[in-house]
Amino acid sequence: MEKKYNKKAKYLILTHNHGDHTFGAEAFKDLPIISSQKAFDDHYELEKEGKLSKEYRQGFINAIKEKSAKGEFDLSDSWHNDFAPNYLAAKLYPPTLTISDEMKLGSPDQQILFKVIGGHTDCSAFLYYMPEDILIAGDNFNCEHAQNSGCMLAGMNDKGIAILKMFEDLNPKKVIPGHGPVVEKDSIKTSREYFSNMFEKLKELKDNGVSLEEASKHPSLPEFFEEEKHRQWDLIMSSWYTQL
Ligand SMILES: [Zn+2]
Numbered sequence: 001m002e003k004k005y006n007k008k009a010k011y012l013i014l015t016h017n018h019g020d021h022t023f024g025a026e027a028f029k030d031l032p033i034i035s036s037q038k039a040f041d042d043h044y045e046l047e048k049e050g051k052l053s054k055e056y057r058q059g060f061i062n063a064i065k066e067k068s069a070k071g072e073f074d075l076s077d078s079w080h081n082d083f084a085p086n087y088l089a090a091k092l093y094p095p096t097l098t099i100s101d102e103m104k105l106g107s108p109d110q111q112i113l114f115k116v117i118g119g120h121t122d123c124s125a126f127l128y129y130m131p132e133d134i135l136i137a138g139d140n141f142n143c144e145h146a147q148n149s150g151c152m153l154a155g156m157n158d159k160g161i162a163i164l165k166m167f168e169d170l171n172p173k174k175v176i177p178g179h180g181p182v183v184e185k186d187s188i189k190t191s192r193e194y195f196s197n198m199f200e201k202l203k204e205l206k207d208n209g210v211s212l213e214e215a216s217k218h219p220s221l222p223e224f225f226e227e228e229k230h231r232q233w234d235l236i237m238s239s240w241y242t243q244l
């Protein structure tokens with residue numbers, strides 16, 4: 001990026017404290033690392049609990065491999081070749097500057113809003129580049145879900161739907177999701193409408209005492225809006241149904 005734009009990076013800004021968004025911080029260790037206060041607190045909480053140590057990480061990876069070997073789910077090539085080795089090798093750099101609500105960065109004609117909103121995690125935040133109306137959504141909005149971790153889908157709830165509505169109301173020209181390609185604003189609408197519809201239908205079924213097994217195959221449920229469904233769909237559905 002620095003070479004391409006012939007400009008030095010000034011900050012690393014983290015949308016939330018999940019390893020797939022923070023474990024690459026080493027490349028930016030010479031810069032201020034900005035996050036929400038909650039993301040900072042969460043980082044030190046994990047460290048205190050020993051959950052960032054190399055031994056813990058190795059145990060985590062082994063446990064996932066064991067579950068997969070038992071046939072609970074498949075692991076993709078990118079999980080084996082990219083996520084796992086990088087997760088184990090990453091040197092961690094905690095945030096050095098935190099905010100509890102929002103801040104604006106840059107000169108008035110180049111302003112970027114950084115705002116904490118929760119949702120995907122309590123520490124989640126988004127960025128908005130005001131001169132060109134570009135939304136950097138973090139994991140509150142994702143595309144190509146099948147290629148990504150199931151926790152983004154499984155964690156969707158009413159608050160997440162309200163956040164998608166708020167993103168639409170910002171009226172961005174382009175949206176950079178937490179995972180997947182850059183898209184137009186319409187993609188947020190498609191996603192929000194699917195989740196609202198799905199949750200409404202699931203609530204109805206649950207109120208009528210329908211079992212999870214039956215509900216998850218019910219013909220009244222909308223079809224997933226992306227071509228490929230997540231391979232952990234049963235887990236996702238059970239997470240939605242139990243939290244309602
Ligand atoms: Zn993520």
